[in-house]
Amino acid sequence: MDERAVKAAVLVIGDEVLSxxxxxxxxRQIAEFLSPLGITLGEARVVSDLEADIVEALNALRARWDYVFTTGGIGPTHDDITADAVAAAFGRHIDVREDALAILHEWYAKSGTQLTSARLRMARIPDGASLIANPVTGAPGFQVENVFVLAGVPKIARGMLEDIAHRLEGGAVTQSLSIRLEGVREGDIAEILGQAAKDFPAISIGSYPWFQEREGGELSRGVAVVLRSADGETLARAEQTLKSQLPAQS
Incomplete structure (x- = not known):
């Protein structure tokens, strides 16, 4: 692991998400999986089930970020075109591959399910890609260079991530601290946070309003100030400075 910032992107594919x-x-779950590895998300996009849109987005993301994770569109139906789009983006041939087909044969044989022509689509893998194991339903994902192609179903995608961690080179792990303020609105502390952002450019500073109902229906409110950085020493100094300036801490 090195100390540079390593960032990734997620490309969510599917008309069902856009609708x-x-x-x-x-x-969220990809971000949570990557964080302990020293990798943060720099961008996320959602695109429709159109090959041209997927190719355009994928080429932009893979050129900008260290890693790209796609989710969705690798199932057995006609609109599952992610594998073809990834192959097109990299200029690679795609067809049913024997190692992926063997996995499907084994999984479907266990359940006594017929391996139909539609299900064979899930064995179509771009040339030169490395398979990603799917411990949930068998049908593999795949990796081409810095792009990891996962299923869209969250439980399956999460299972696939377990076969990815060892392939990633992480950076410095981001740490976070939170300062909880009560009876404060964001506008009350905007100038303080703005100056802190200038004084500590290595720190990401965010403010998030919160509301809480108390007994009797009374509503209390405040702001949570969250500091994030891979530089633990500077993070601690920024926290100390802000705590000395911010009001009504709880």
């Missing part, structure tokens, strides 16, 4: 029928949770 609101499905709520994405993969961005």
């Amino acid at each position: 609101g029928r499905t709520q994405d949770v993969n961005i």
Whole structure:
């Protein structure tokens, strides 16, 4: 592990997410998985099930970030076109691959399920890609260079991540500290936080309003100030400085 900032992107693929029928949770769980490895998310996008859109987004993301994780579109149906789009983005041939096919044969044989032509689509892998194990349903994901292609179902995507950690080179792990303020609005502390951001440029400073209902229906409010950085020493100094300036800490 080195001390440089290592960042990744998530490309969520699927009309069902854009339409609101499905709520994405993969961005959060990928971010949570990567954080202890010293990798943070720098960008997340959601695109439709159109090959041109996937290719355009993927090429932009893989050029900008250290790693890219795609979720969705690698199942057996006609709109599962992620594998083809990834192959197109890298200019690689794609077809059913024997190692992926062997995995499907084994999984479906265990359950006595027929391996139909539709399910064979899940064995189509771009040339030169490395398979990503799927401990939940068998059908593998794959890696091409810095791009990792995962299933869209959160439980399956999370299982696939276990076969990815050892392939990643992380950076300095980001630490976070929180200062909880009560009876304060964001506008009350905006100038203090703005100056702190200038004084500590290596620190990410965010403010997040909170509300809490007390007994009798009374509503209390405040702001949580969150500091994040890979530089623990500077993080501690920033926290000490802000605590000396901010009011109503709880």
